[in-house]
Amino acid sequence: MPGTLTDIINYVIQTALGVVGLDYARVPEMLRIGAAMLIACGAMLGYVAVVALFFGWAERRVAGRIQARQGPNIVGPFGLLQLIADAIKILVKEDIIPQTAHRFLFRLAPILVFMGAFAPFVVLPFSETLVVSNLSLGVYYALSFAALEVVGVIMAGWASNNKWSLYGGMRLAAQMMSYEIPMGLAVLTVAVLSGHLNLRTIVLDQQGYWIFSWNVFRGFPWAFLAMFVFYLAGLAGSKRTPFDLPEAESEIVAGYHTEYSGMRFVIFYLSEYATMYVVSALTAVLFLGGWHGPIPHVLAWDGQVHWEAGPVLSALIGMVNMIGKSFFLMFVMLWFRWTYPRVRVDQIVYLCMKVLVPLGIICLMGASAWALVW
């Protein structure tokens, strides 16, 4: 069975070349690896773009319905084509760089932010086989690149040469730096429970009876609490309401991307949704059983999953489960956004240091005790 997405792509290329009549083995190895890398990267980029576009629509649609409005519903069925219209609109927009901005850093910042948001996609598993790279460091790697995002945002805030932007950058930096701690603690809780940092192993570990083998229930109550810690910290990390201080519209206009327009703004926008997806997917992987859906477990009542459907169908089912869970968690983010007010800059630190960090430590200690007992 192929191990990773790269292998699958290789397999597909091989089959395709075989149909044409070329021998895949004669293609130089580095070329094969390079092609697989490029295709995997392109697939992930496309996926990020689709997720961002879909949630760009869903956000407005959900907002509309929650607020007793219609939401986008003119362009296409349910307004779904609104995204395409918006994409075209924003692509042809003028790209403005303020005269007093630091031109190089101003251009570099969105790229860094996107790099930070996009890097974790490398390790996000969609099913047992569908993952770009099966890093043994999985979670650690996924969380580490938030740092790049922080620097990118500070860079954007500083290079814009706008005081509100600088405020936004500083706020985000303070927020993300502090929220990495509870996030790390929540991840450690899971790591202690399953003994791995590798996302695939963590998910495989949650295989079993129905939903009770998922980490949320298996490590009850520690992993259950840790899930909330992780999700809230992730909300703060992806700057979503109630932690959207870096772009708090009513306070600092648009925060660090006040001066950005056109394509560069889209990159920030993409990164926000990419980060949201990463947080949701990580929550699903770490706590909610990843690609394990409740139904196959019911069918295979002996505690083992029987993918009688074969590798392709099982990959598809896993993908549906995984994406469904992630999308539900993203929907919760939208729901939060249209319900809650924003916390203040001191309260966000209070929440982190006095609520989430102690809670995370309790979870970690409890989970350690669990791990020692069993």
Add this chain to the structure above:
Amino acid sequence: MVQSLKTDEILVNMGPQHPSTHGVLRCLLKTDGEWVREVWPYIGYLHRCKEKIAEKVSYIQFMPYTDRLDYLASANNNLGWAMAVERLTSIEVPERAVWLRVLAAELNRIASHLLSYGTFGMEAGAFTPFFYGFRERETIVSIFDQLCGARLTYHYARIGGVMRDLSPETAKAIRRFLDEMDRRWVEYNTLLSDNEIFVRRTANVGVIPADLAIAYGLTGPVLRGSGVAHDIRKAAPYACYPKLDFKVCVGEGLKGTVGDCWDRYWVRMLEIRESVKICRQILDGLPEGPYQAKVPRILKVLANEAYVRTEAPRGELGFYIISDGTDKPWRCRIRAPSFCNLSILNRIARNCLVADVIMILGSIDVVMGEVDR
């Protein structure tokens, strides 16, 4: 200059184009990181010489201009101006007209407070209350459609009466709205007032002690939020208010200190309920009779002066008219509540966070049309 280089305080312009400065208020913030050391409000970006216009148009003609003072509470402004001119000219107003004016004013108070609820929520970062507030305000606006044919600048009161009688259908619509408002009010509180994040954002923020509020001449919910039970409708009753049963709502410091942002907000929420009560009483006890007194087309007024104060949604609205015997005022001075209330911003928005300045400004609830006149 050299000294200013060493400090780490920066001056930031908040406004005149800023999402939460209620129009075109410009605040200059002296900030030290997130901490705001001082706030200077700069006004005048919406100055339209309203008081000067009053000297150039007749008493009747100035009425539509008053719509545009506090454009969120036109009916209250109309009421004030009509009463001032009537006191100046000693015109007797039919009882029914008085009650209808108060009905309009109270409906408008609800509309204004609803908008305040929405924008305050929005300033706290919650978008949805804004739309809910606007949804109910829209119902009121539709009622005004039927009542006077306009949605924002009502021009409902006239010198000596009101423009149009209340039709039975409109009365029914108002009753329906009032019943719905009772349900929605609970929902508003679940969504915003009781939300812990919101409470944390507003409680103990921008506290105005009672003595300070009186010293600054604050009026309206801003004063009552500080625990001072001062309401012109009770303190110096006018129109039909003596015959109505309602309560003066004051801030009690339920979530924090008396006189904080949450109290001011809560006073507005309570006043919505009181106004609903008042509207019901008016609909029940509306006297029969004409709705317009006979008023000459061109008002000739003896040289005289009059000051009339009314309780607008934002506080004490005063019209001071001096007449010189012609059909136009010689001088008109408008005591706008928002203007006086705004004066305290510099005093209370010190040593707080940028986010607090927004909340304080929102809780004072200024309307720039009234501040700049």
Add this chain to the structure above:
Amino acid sequence: MSNQVSAFIGYWKTAWRAVVSSTLGLGVTLKHLFSRPVTVEYPKALPEVPEGWRGWHAYESDRCTMCRLCEQVCPVQCIRLEVEGKGRERKLVRYEINYGLCLFCNLCAEVCPTACLWMTADWDLACYRRTDCTIRFHETDPNEQRQRLWPGMKELPARAPKKPREAAPAEKAQTP
């Protein structure tokens, strides 16, 4: 010590309140998510405006006595009236209202002794040029004028000029 105890209790109370109030708030928005929107799509569904809406004027020149009261009472002088001749020979040559200035205060309609000027329920007053704001009521049918200015809005229900109200309210009030 008791201070710390109360602070400890307060911490948990706050946490509990936060959880409960947040959940209740989510309930409110969830309820709305599945309820019907209250808004309508504007160009498809036109808003119903009630009788007596203070919209765009209607003017019946046959009954106009050219008394100029409307011109005088207008607070912004947006009504322009030109009359030629004297006495019974008077003839109206110009009756314009500049909607760029108009306050829609209804004073002109109220003051009109013959009720030949009244405000209709026509609310779509947008136009592209500032000069288009001035409607010449003497020239042609104002309805047609608006259609000319707004060719895209032809599906707007053309409202037939309504019968004027019997008398202006100010006069009606004399009979209690």
Add this chain to the structure above:
Amino acid sequence: MSPEIVQAVIFYFLAAMLVVSCAIVVFSHSIVNACFALLFTLLAVAGFYALLGADFLAVTQVVVYVGGILVLLLFGILLTSPLPIVLGVATRRTYYLAVAAGAAVFAMLMIIVRAFWAGQPAVPEQQSTLEALGMLLLGKYLFPFEFASLTLLAALIGAAYLVRRNDR
């Protein structure tokens, strides 16, 4: 094209990035620019670690240096002064000193590499170092590890005590 060539290409790319960004850090007159250039220096070092198969170190480099130290530097610079600080121009003497110090460090590194790792392959087998690292830290080197963490904890508490307000 063999993997060794690709690794060499990546190595020289990272090395170029490292040298250029280091030069900007050293020679830039704007401290904020120097700080942002430091980002690339640190990332290049992380890249070297990854190239050497030290995956845990590479990720840790990003977390600690980019996410922690660099952001702290930026914080310090941006919050303490509203204007970018213009660094003083180095004199001839400081140049000589810098070159001498650089040469000394280079010589030291060469001696270490020649003495201890001579004959070993430049690029080891690619496998996760995570388990080995964990075993060493919590086994053989448990005492130094715990000692270091206790020292850091003490430093943390001390820092918290120092910045605490006097009025409480």
